Amino acid sequence: MPLYRSGAFVTDDWTFLTDDTPLPATGAVGVSRTRFLAERDALLGRTDPVGVMLTAGDTLAGIVPDLPRLALIALRFPKYGDGRPYSLARLLRERHGYRGELRAIGDVLHDQIPLMRRCGFDAFEVSHPSTVAALRDQRVVAVRHHYQPASAEASEIRPESHPWRRVSAPHL
Amino acid sequence: MSKRSKTFAPVVATANDLATGTVVFRTPDGRWSADLATAEIATTPAEADALRLRADADVAADRVVDLALVPVVRDGAFVRPTALRELIRASGPTITLPTDAPRIGRAARPTP
Amino acid sequence: MYRYDEFDRAFVHERVAEFRDQVGRRLSGELTEDQFKPLRLMNGVYLQLHAYMLRIAIPYGTLSSRQLRQLAAIARDHDRGYGHFTTRQNLQFNWIALKDVPDILEKLAAVEMHAIQTSGNCIRNVTADHFAGAAADEIADPRPYAEILRQWSSLHPEFTFLPRKFKIAVTGSPHDRAAIQTHDIGLQLTRDATGALGFVVYVGGGQGRTPMVARKIRDFLPERDLLAYCTAILRVYNLEGRRDNKYKARIKILVHESGEAAFREAVEAEFAALRDEALDLPTPERDRIATYFAPPPFAALPERSVVFERAIAADPDFARFASRNAHPHKVPGYAIVTVSLKPVGGPPGDATATQMEAVADIAAHYAFDEIRVSHEQNLVLPHVRRDDLPAVFAALRQAGLATPNAGLVTDIISCPGLDYCALATARSIPVAERISERFADLDRQHEIGDIKIKISGCINACGHHHVGHIGILGLERKGEEFYQITLGGSGDETCTIGEIVGPGFSSRRIVDAVETVIDTYLALRTSPRENFLAAYRRLGEAPFREALYAAAE
Numbered sequence: 096m097p098l099y100r101s102g103a104f105v106t107d108d109w110t111f112l113t114d115d116t117p118l119p120a121t122g123a124v125g126v127s128r129t130r131f132l133a134e135r136d137a138l139l140g141r142t143d144p145v146g147v148m149l150t151a152g153d154t155l156a157g158i159v160p161d162l163p164r165l166a167l168i169a170l171r172f173p174k175y176g177d178g179r180p181y182s183l184a185r186l187l188r189e190r191h192g193y194r195g196e197l198r199a200i201g202d203v204l205h206d207q208i209p210l211m212r213r214c215g216f217d218a219f220e221v222s223h224p225s226t227v228a229a230l231r232d233q234r235v236v237a238v239r240h241h242y243q244p245a246s247a248e249a250s251e252i253r254p255e256s257h258p259w260r261r262v263s264a265p266h267l
Numbered sequence: 268m269s270k271r272s273k274t275f276a277p278v279v280a281t282a283n284d285l286a287t288g289t290v291v292f293r294t295p296d297g298r299w300s301a302d303l304a305t306a307e308i309a310t311t312p313a314e315a316d317a318l319r320l321r322a323d324a325d326v327a328a329d330r331v332v333d334l335a336l337v338p339v340v341r342d343g344a345f346v347r348p349t350a351l352r353e354l355i356r357a358s359g360p361t362i363t364l365p366t367d368a369p370r371i372g373r374a375a376r377p378t379p
Numbered sequence: 380m381y382r383y384d385e386f387d388r389a390f391v392h393e394r395v396a397e398f399r400d401q402v403g404r405r406l407s408g409e410l411t412e413d414q415f416k417p418l419r420l421m422n423g424v425y426l427q428l429h430a431y432m433l434r435i436a437i438p439y440g441t442l443s444s445r446q447l448r449q450l451a452a453i454a455r456d457h458d459r460g461y462g463h464f465t466t467r468q469n470l471q472f473n474w475i476a477l478k479d480v481p482d483i484l485e486k487l488a489a490v491e492m493h494a495i496q497t498s499g500n501c502i503r504n505v506t507a508d509h510f511a512g513a514a515a516d517e518i519a520d521p522r523p524y525a526e527i528l529r530q531w532s533s534l535h536p537e538f539t540f541l542p543r544k545f546k547i548a549v550t551g552s553p554h555d556r557a558a559i560q561t562h563d564i565g566l567q568l569t570r571d572a573t574g575a576l577g578f579v580v581y582v583g584g585g586q587g588r589t590p591m592v593a594r595k596i597r598d599f600l601p602e603r604d605l606l607a608y609c610t611a612i613l614r615v616y617n618l619e620g621r622r623d624n625k626y627k628a629r630i631k632i633l634v635h636e637s638g639e640a641a642f643r644e645a646v647e648a649e650f651a652a653l654r655d656e657a658l659d660l661p662t663p664e665r666d667r668i669a670t671y672f673a674p675p676p677f678a679a680l681p682e683r684s685v686v687f688e689r690a691i692a693a694d695p696d697f698a699r700f701a702s703r704n705a706h707p708h709k710v711p712g713y714a715i716v717t718v719s720l721k722p723v724g725g726p727p728g729d730a731t732a733t734q735m736e737a738v739a740d741i742a743a744h745y746a747f748d749e750i751r752v753s754h755e756q757n758l759v760l761p762h763v764r765r766d767d768l769p770a771v772f773a774a775l776r777q778a779g780l781a782t783p784n785a786g787l788v789t790d791i792i793s794c795p796g797l798d799y800c801a802l803a804t805a806r807s808i809p810v811a812e813r814i815s816e817r818f819a820d821l822d823r824q825h826e827i828g829d830i831k832i833k834i835s836g837c838i839n840a841c842g843h844h845h846v847g848h849i850g851i852l853g854l855e856r857k858g859e860e861f862y863q864i865t866l867g868g869s870g871d872e873t874c875t876i877g878e879i880v881g882p883g884f885s886s887r888r889i890v891d892a893v894e895t896v897i898d899t900y901l902a903l904r905t906s907p908r909e910n911f912l913a914a915y916r917r918l919g920e921a922p923f924r925e926a927l928y929a930a931a932e
């Protein structure tokens with residue numbers, strides 16, 4: 096599936112395992128939270144990176160202490176209208192200081208990507224064809240002026256003397 | 268609506284024009300017209316199914332939205348929807364619309 | 380009032396461009412209706428029975444004459460020459476073409492207006508007391524806080540796909556004219572023992588099919604914590620609110636199902652954690668926004684106005700108008716004027732383009748250029764010299780806007796109902812029109828006194844029927860409209876959900892039924908000073924039920 100990361104489509108270097116697929120000896124793997132909690136030591140004992148997949152409705156319970164050791168967290172949007180992953184993303188970034196890749200998976204569409212970015216997502220798995228095309232051609236028309244700080248402080252400008260205002264870069 | 272009962276009521280296909288929102292009815296020649304009098308009337312369940320298929324294709328082609336087949340009755344030379352809701356859709360609000368003209372006389376307003 | 384700076388202007392223009400792009404992608408078929416619907420809703424575009432409807436935000440109900448004139452121009456150029464002011468201090472146009480919406484938004488942006496978040500599962504237009512900044516009983520002006528909340532909630536990246544819509548109301552007076560306890564969050568400005576400003580916080584009020592009065596979850600929230608606390612409430616709701624059933628998705632259900640104590644604990648825990656993550660309300664920023672709402676240059680006037688008193692003595696029509704539609708102002712020599720949008724026999728809340736222009740002219744001339752929209756679907760001129768009241772009355776009368784019925788039986792709230800609304804089960808406007816015709820006699824209206832009749836055309840309760848002293852809910856049974864009556868509801872600081880008194884009435888009988896209720900009240904009140912609600916609270920529903928159903932039993 097096309098993966099958009101840091102302004103370009105890239106090849107996905109991660110393998111996502113179902114709960115009953117045996118753990119490969121090498122390569123970056125992502126697993127469900129349940130599996131991560133069950134096989135934590137084996138997973139963290141590997142030399143290659145480990146990631147966890149969460150879906151809307153999951154909590155961060157149990158994984159917070161291991162966040163510094165996770166290289167990827169994938170948050171699933173079961174439907175684009177399910178807004179829970181936005182809050183999870185901000186909690187990860189702002190409360191728990193998570194610095195690894197934060198990937199949006201599931202129903203990831205054109206008009207939600209700018210919001211996801213502001214909540215700290217930095218990679219997007221996109222299957223919707225016209226969304227792929229819009230990203231590829233830099234055609235996503237988005238509002239760049241914001242009235243609230245969020246989780247994209249590093250890439251946003253803060254206009255002088257206005258504590259909440261932010262301006263993001265012209266392109267995603 | 269598409270429930271099969273022994274007394275099948277004739278139906279027309281109605282929707283709103285995608286770009287303008289105007290209430291429209293599907294005509295026998297495949298246009299969508301604002302005039303209910305020009306609508307294709309399906310009088311059997313089979314005709315209704317066929318009408319629904321053709322109308323669905325127009326929804327898929329992004330010509331119209333909010334499609335429904337609605338029962339109609341013939342009233343002399345006129346056709347009108349059975350349900351009040353559809354009657355109002357076809358002929359407009361039942362109240363005098365506010366206008367810049369001074370309000371005079373209210374006799375023309377249909378009372379329920 | 381608030382004025383846009385370069386940043387605000389850039390924001391709305393970018394939003395117009397984004398929406399223009401979205402409309403273009405829908406018309407070209409790139410977006411399906413399912414994908415487009417939430418996008419158009421988030422910008423106030425509905426599909427109604429006859430056409431698209433555009434809902435325009437009037438933040439906390441405040442308009443300048445320039446803005447009102449632009450609304451009139453849009454009504455003429457893109458609609459059928461009128462608009463509908465709603466209970467949420469918005470304006471709705473009923474006959475809009477989707478393809479025109481981007482151009483309309485551009486015209487709105489030119490006068491610092493927009494339609495952002497007037498629908499959708501996001502934080503809606505923030506409402507406030509329509510007498511803000513003028514009311515004699517005000518502790519502090521709610522508008523700066525409403526504006527701060529408006530900005531903070533605009534395109535909020537985390538809270539744009541909530542389980543359901545989210546409505547916030549703010550009041551600065553102990554007498555609640557903003558119905559805060561029927562909102563998802565209701566904020567009441569207050570002072571603590573040291574005199575510091577803050578808010579009483581209510582959460583989980585709402586109407587619709589499961590009406591609930593909000594719970595008070597904080598007695599005092601310091602003003603600097605406003606945004607952090609609202610973020611905490613919304614985050615708890617976003618993560619925990621039900622998404623399995625849209626009828627159980629409002630925050631009121633979450634508060635109800637988790638229990639008030641557990642809900643409060645969850646919010647307080649999130650709030651405690653959030654406090655370290657910025658977002659407090661620094662005094663300079665509060666002050667910057669508050670300066671926009673500084674009082675206009677009031678003149679030093681005596682409390683009594685000789686011109687006013689002479690006019691009262693000379694003109695009984697004016698006297699009647701003044702007794703209902705002029706209200707006490709905090710500054711001596713001034714009054715607040717209600718411009719009734721409830722003509723006898725007309726649709727509640729509608730104004731024609733010409734009327735909008737007339738009100739704009741009057742506001743520019745006599746009222747520091749300010750107009751408010753009330754949640755009772757009227758307009759308000761917040762600052763009028765008492766000396767000018769006779770002239771304002773004359774000008775309003777000329778525009779057909781001097782109906783002296785504020786707060787009376789014909790000042791009815793009504794949703795659009797089946798004449799416009801795709802969700803309706805019955806018509807509501809014709810019922811409102813017939814009731815106002817029945818009670819057209821002004822002497823009779825004034826004798827009946829304060830009473831609020833509120834009508835909704837379906838269980839969604841947009842017409843606030845649950846909190847009407849007399850509430851009327853239009854339903855449908857076997858293809859016939861019928862109307863259920865609730866009594867004793869109230870949306871103010873004594874917020875109460877009305878009680879259903881018995882079986883519904885046919886369209887033909889509903890007006891008689893309302894008259895029966897009112898005649899029963901007139902017969903049983905202790906004196907004309909005991910208004911309908913007070914009498915109902917003393918008497919209970921029994922005498923009303925008996926009077927309504929005696930004949931049938």
Ligand code: HEM
Nearest residue numbers: 425465466467585586587588629794795800802839840841
């Ligand atoms: C015209 C199309 C409209 C549609 C489709 C519509 C839809 C709805 C729905 C579905 C609800 C129930 C929400 C819930 O219980 O979760 C609702 C509530 C409400 N609407 Fe509307 N509405 C419309 C017009 C209006 C108008 C004209 C007004 C103002 C006069 C209005 C103000 C409200 C208010 C105050 C509520 C109840 C408060 C609450 O949400 O708890 N709506 N609307």
Ligand code: SF4
Nearest residue numbers: 794800803836837841
């Ligand atoms: S109460 Fe029902 S009929 Fe009235 S506007 Fe709301 S959804 Fe429509």
